[in-house]
Amino acid sequence: MSIRTPLIAGNWKMNKTASEGAELARAIAASVGIESAVQVVICPPFTALASVSTAVEGTHLAIGAQNMHDKVNGAFTGEISAAMLRNLHVTHVILGHSERRSLFGEDDAFINRKVLAALEASLKPILCVGELLSEREAGTTQEVVRRQVEKGLAGVPAGKSDQVIIAYEPVWAIGTGKTATPAMAQEVHAFIRQLLTKQFGAEAAARIRILYGGSMKPDNADALLAEHDIDGGLIGGASLEAKSFVDLVRSAAKSLTR
Numbered sequence: 001m002s003i004r005t006p007l008i009a010g011n012w013k014m015n016k017t018a019s020e021g022a023e024l025a026r027a028i029a030a031s032v033g034i035e036s037a038v039q040v041v042i043c044p045p046f047t048a049l050a051s052v053s054t055a056v057e058g059t060h061l062a063i064g065a066q067n068m069h070d071k072v073n074g075a076f077t078g079e080i081s082a083a084m085l086r087n088l089h090v091t092h093v094i095l096g097h098s099e100r101r102s103l104f105g106e107d108d109a110f111i112n113r114k115v116l117a118a119l120e121a122s123l124k125p126i127l128c129v130g131e132l133l134s135e136r137e138a139g140t141t142q143e144v145v146r147r148q149v150e151k152g153l154a155g156v157p158a159g160k161s162d163q164v165i166i167a168y169e170p171v172w173a174i175g176t177g178k179t180a181t182p183a184m185a186q187e188v189h190a191f192i193r194q195l196l197t198k199q200f201g202a203e204a205a206a207r208i209r210i211l212y213g214g215s216m217k218p219d220n221a222d223a224l225l226a227e228h229d230i231d232g233g234l235i236g237g238a239s240l241e242a243k244s245f246v247d248l249v250r251s252a253a254k255s256l257t258r
Contacts, residue, residue, distance in 0.1 A: 004209050006225070006252035007165065007232035009041040009064060009126060010239025011094060012048075021048030025055040027242035031249075033059030038232075038252045041092050041126075042239070046080055049088045064092035064126065067100060070113035082121035093118050094234070096128045096152055098171045108151035115152055119160050126165045126234065127152045128213060129192070133172035142191055149195045161200040162207050166192055167234040169213030174236065178215070182223045182230075185212050189229035218244055221251035 016024060021044040032040055033056065043064035044052045053063050069079035085093060095118065096111040111127070118125040129148035131141045149166065156164060168188050170180050180188075189210045196205035212224055213234035224230050232252055238244040 002228070002231070002256075003206060004231045005037070005039050006255060007039045007041065007209050007211060008235060008245070008249045008252050009092070009094075009167075009211065009232070010043060010235050010245055011066060011097070012042070012044045012239060013066070013099075013236060014045060015240055016044055016048055018048045018051040021045070022051040022055040024240070024242060025052045025061070028245055029056050029059045029061055031242065031246040033061055035060055035249060035253065037256055038249050040249055043092070043094055049085070049090060053089045062091045063089055064094060065090050066094050066097070068093050068095070068114060068118065068123075070110065070117040072117075082117050082123055085123060086121055090123065092124045092126055092165070094126045094128065094167075096148070098128060098130060098169055098174065102171075108148060111152050112154050115164075116155055119156065119163055122163075124163050124165060126167050126211070128167045128169050128234070130169040130171050130213070136170065136172060141188065145188060145192060146195060149192060150199070153199060156199075158200050158204060161196075161204045165209050165211065166196075167211040167213040168192060169234065173214030176215070180212075180214050182220075182227050185214065185224060186227035186229055189227065193229050216248065218247040218251065221248050222254065225251055225255040 041062045041064045043066050065085045068082055069076050072081055095114045100106045115125045129145050131144040135144050173180055192210050196208050209231035211232045211234045212230050216233035217238050
């Protein structure tokens with residue numbers, strides 16, 4: 001049996017106003033707000049963090065942000081610092097998402113600074129890594145993932161490794177209707193575990209959760225979550241509707257009995 005608690009995180013992306021987000025959060029909390037076997041994190045847009053945090057107060061649901069800047073404060077118009085997130089009871093933050101890399105030009109060095117800043121502020125970073133379709137077809141998946149993991153986690157103290165979460169998101173399987181087979185996903189997750197073992201040691205690596213972020217849905221979740229190194233999911237579209245998201249949480253709970 002795995003020593004890792006499954007984690008299902010919902011990335012709402014640029015969806016839901018403050019009031020809509022609170023409504024969705026309450027609906028999720030009504031079904032899995034007392035779930036203890038699975039950790040549940042919901043990541044609304046910045047504008048809904050306060051309302052969602054209030055909506056889930058007193059439940060087991062945790063709040064995550066979708067991004068942050070690496071600096072504590074300063075002249076960075078439109079940016080948000082780790083301290084600002086902590087003040088809103090945020091405990092997790094998604095960093096290095098493929099959309100941040102491709103649409104906003106974030107590179108490994110910048111993402112690494114964010115990871116270190118998050119850990120310094122006692123935020124748990126969900127570091128996203130994954131290859132493009134062209135990179136998979138070229139056979140460079142492991143090369144790409146190795147670079148993103150090693151550079152993204154550079155300088156992370158071994159003592160803080162258990163605060164780190166990795167999300168493997170094959171970019172070609174996000175919002176395209178395509179999904180990596182469980183075997184394909186497991187292969188990359190196991191490779192990531194090897195990289196973590198090299199950096200932090202086997203004992204620490206065995207505790208780090210690696211999520212699958214390539215369009216996990218209720219109809220494929222059971223098979224994906226049955227794989228040894230898939231510890232949960234970073235959920236996009238399926239997190240915007242309470243029933244589908246709750247179904248994924250329940251799939252993660254079922255995986256503990258296999």
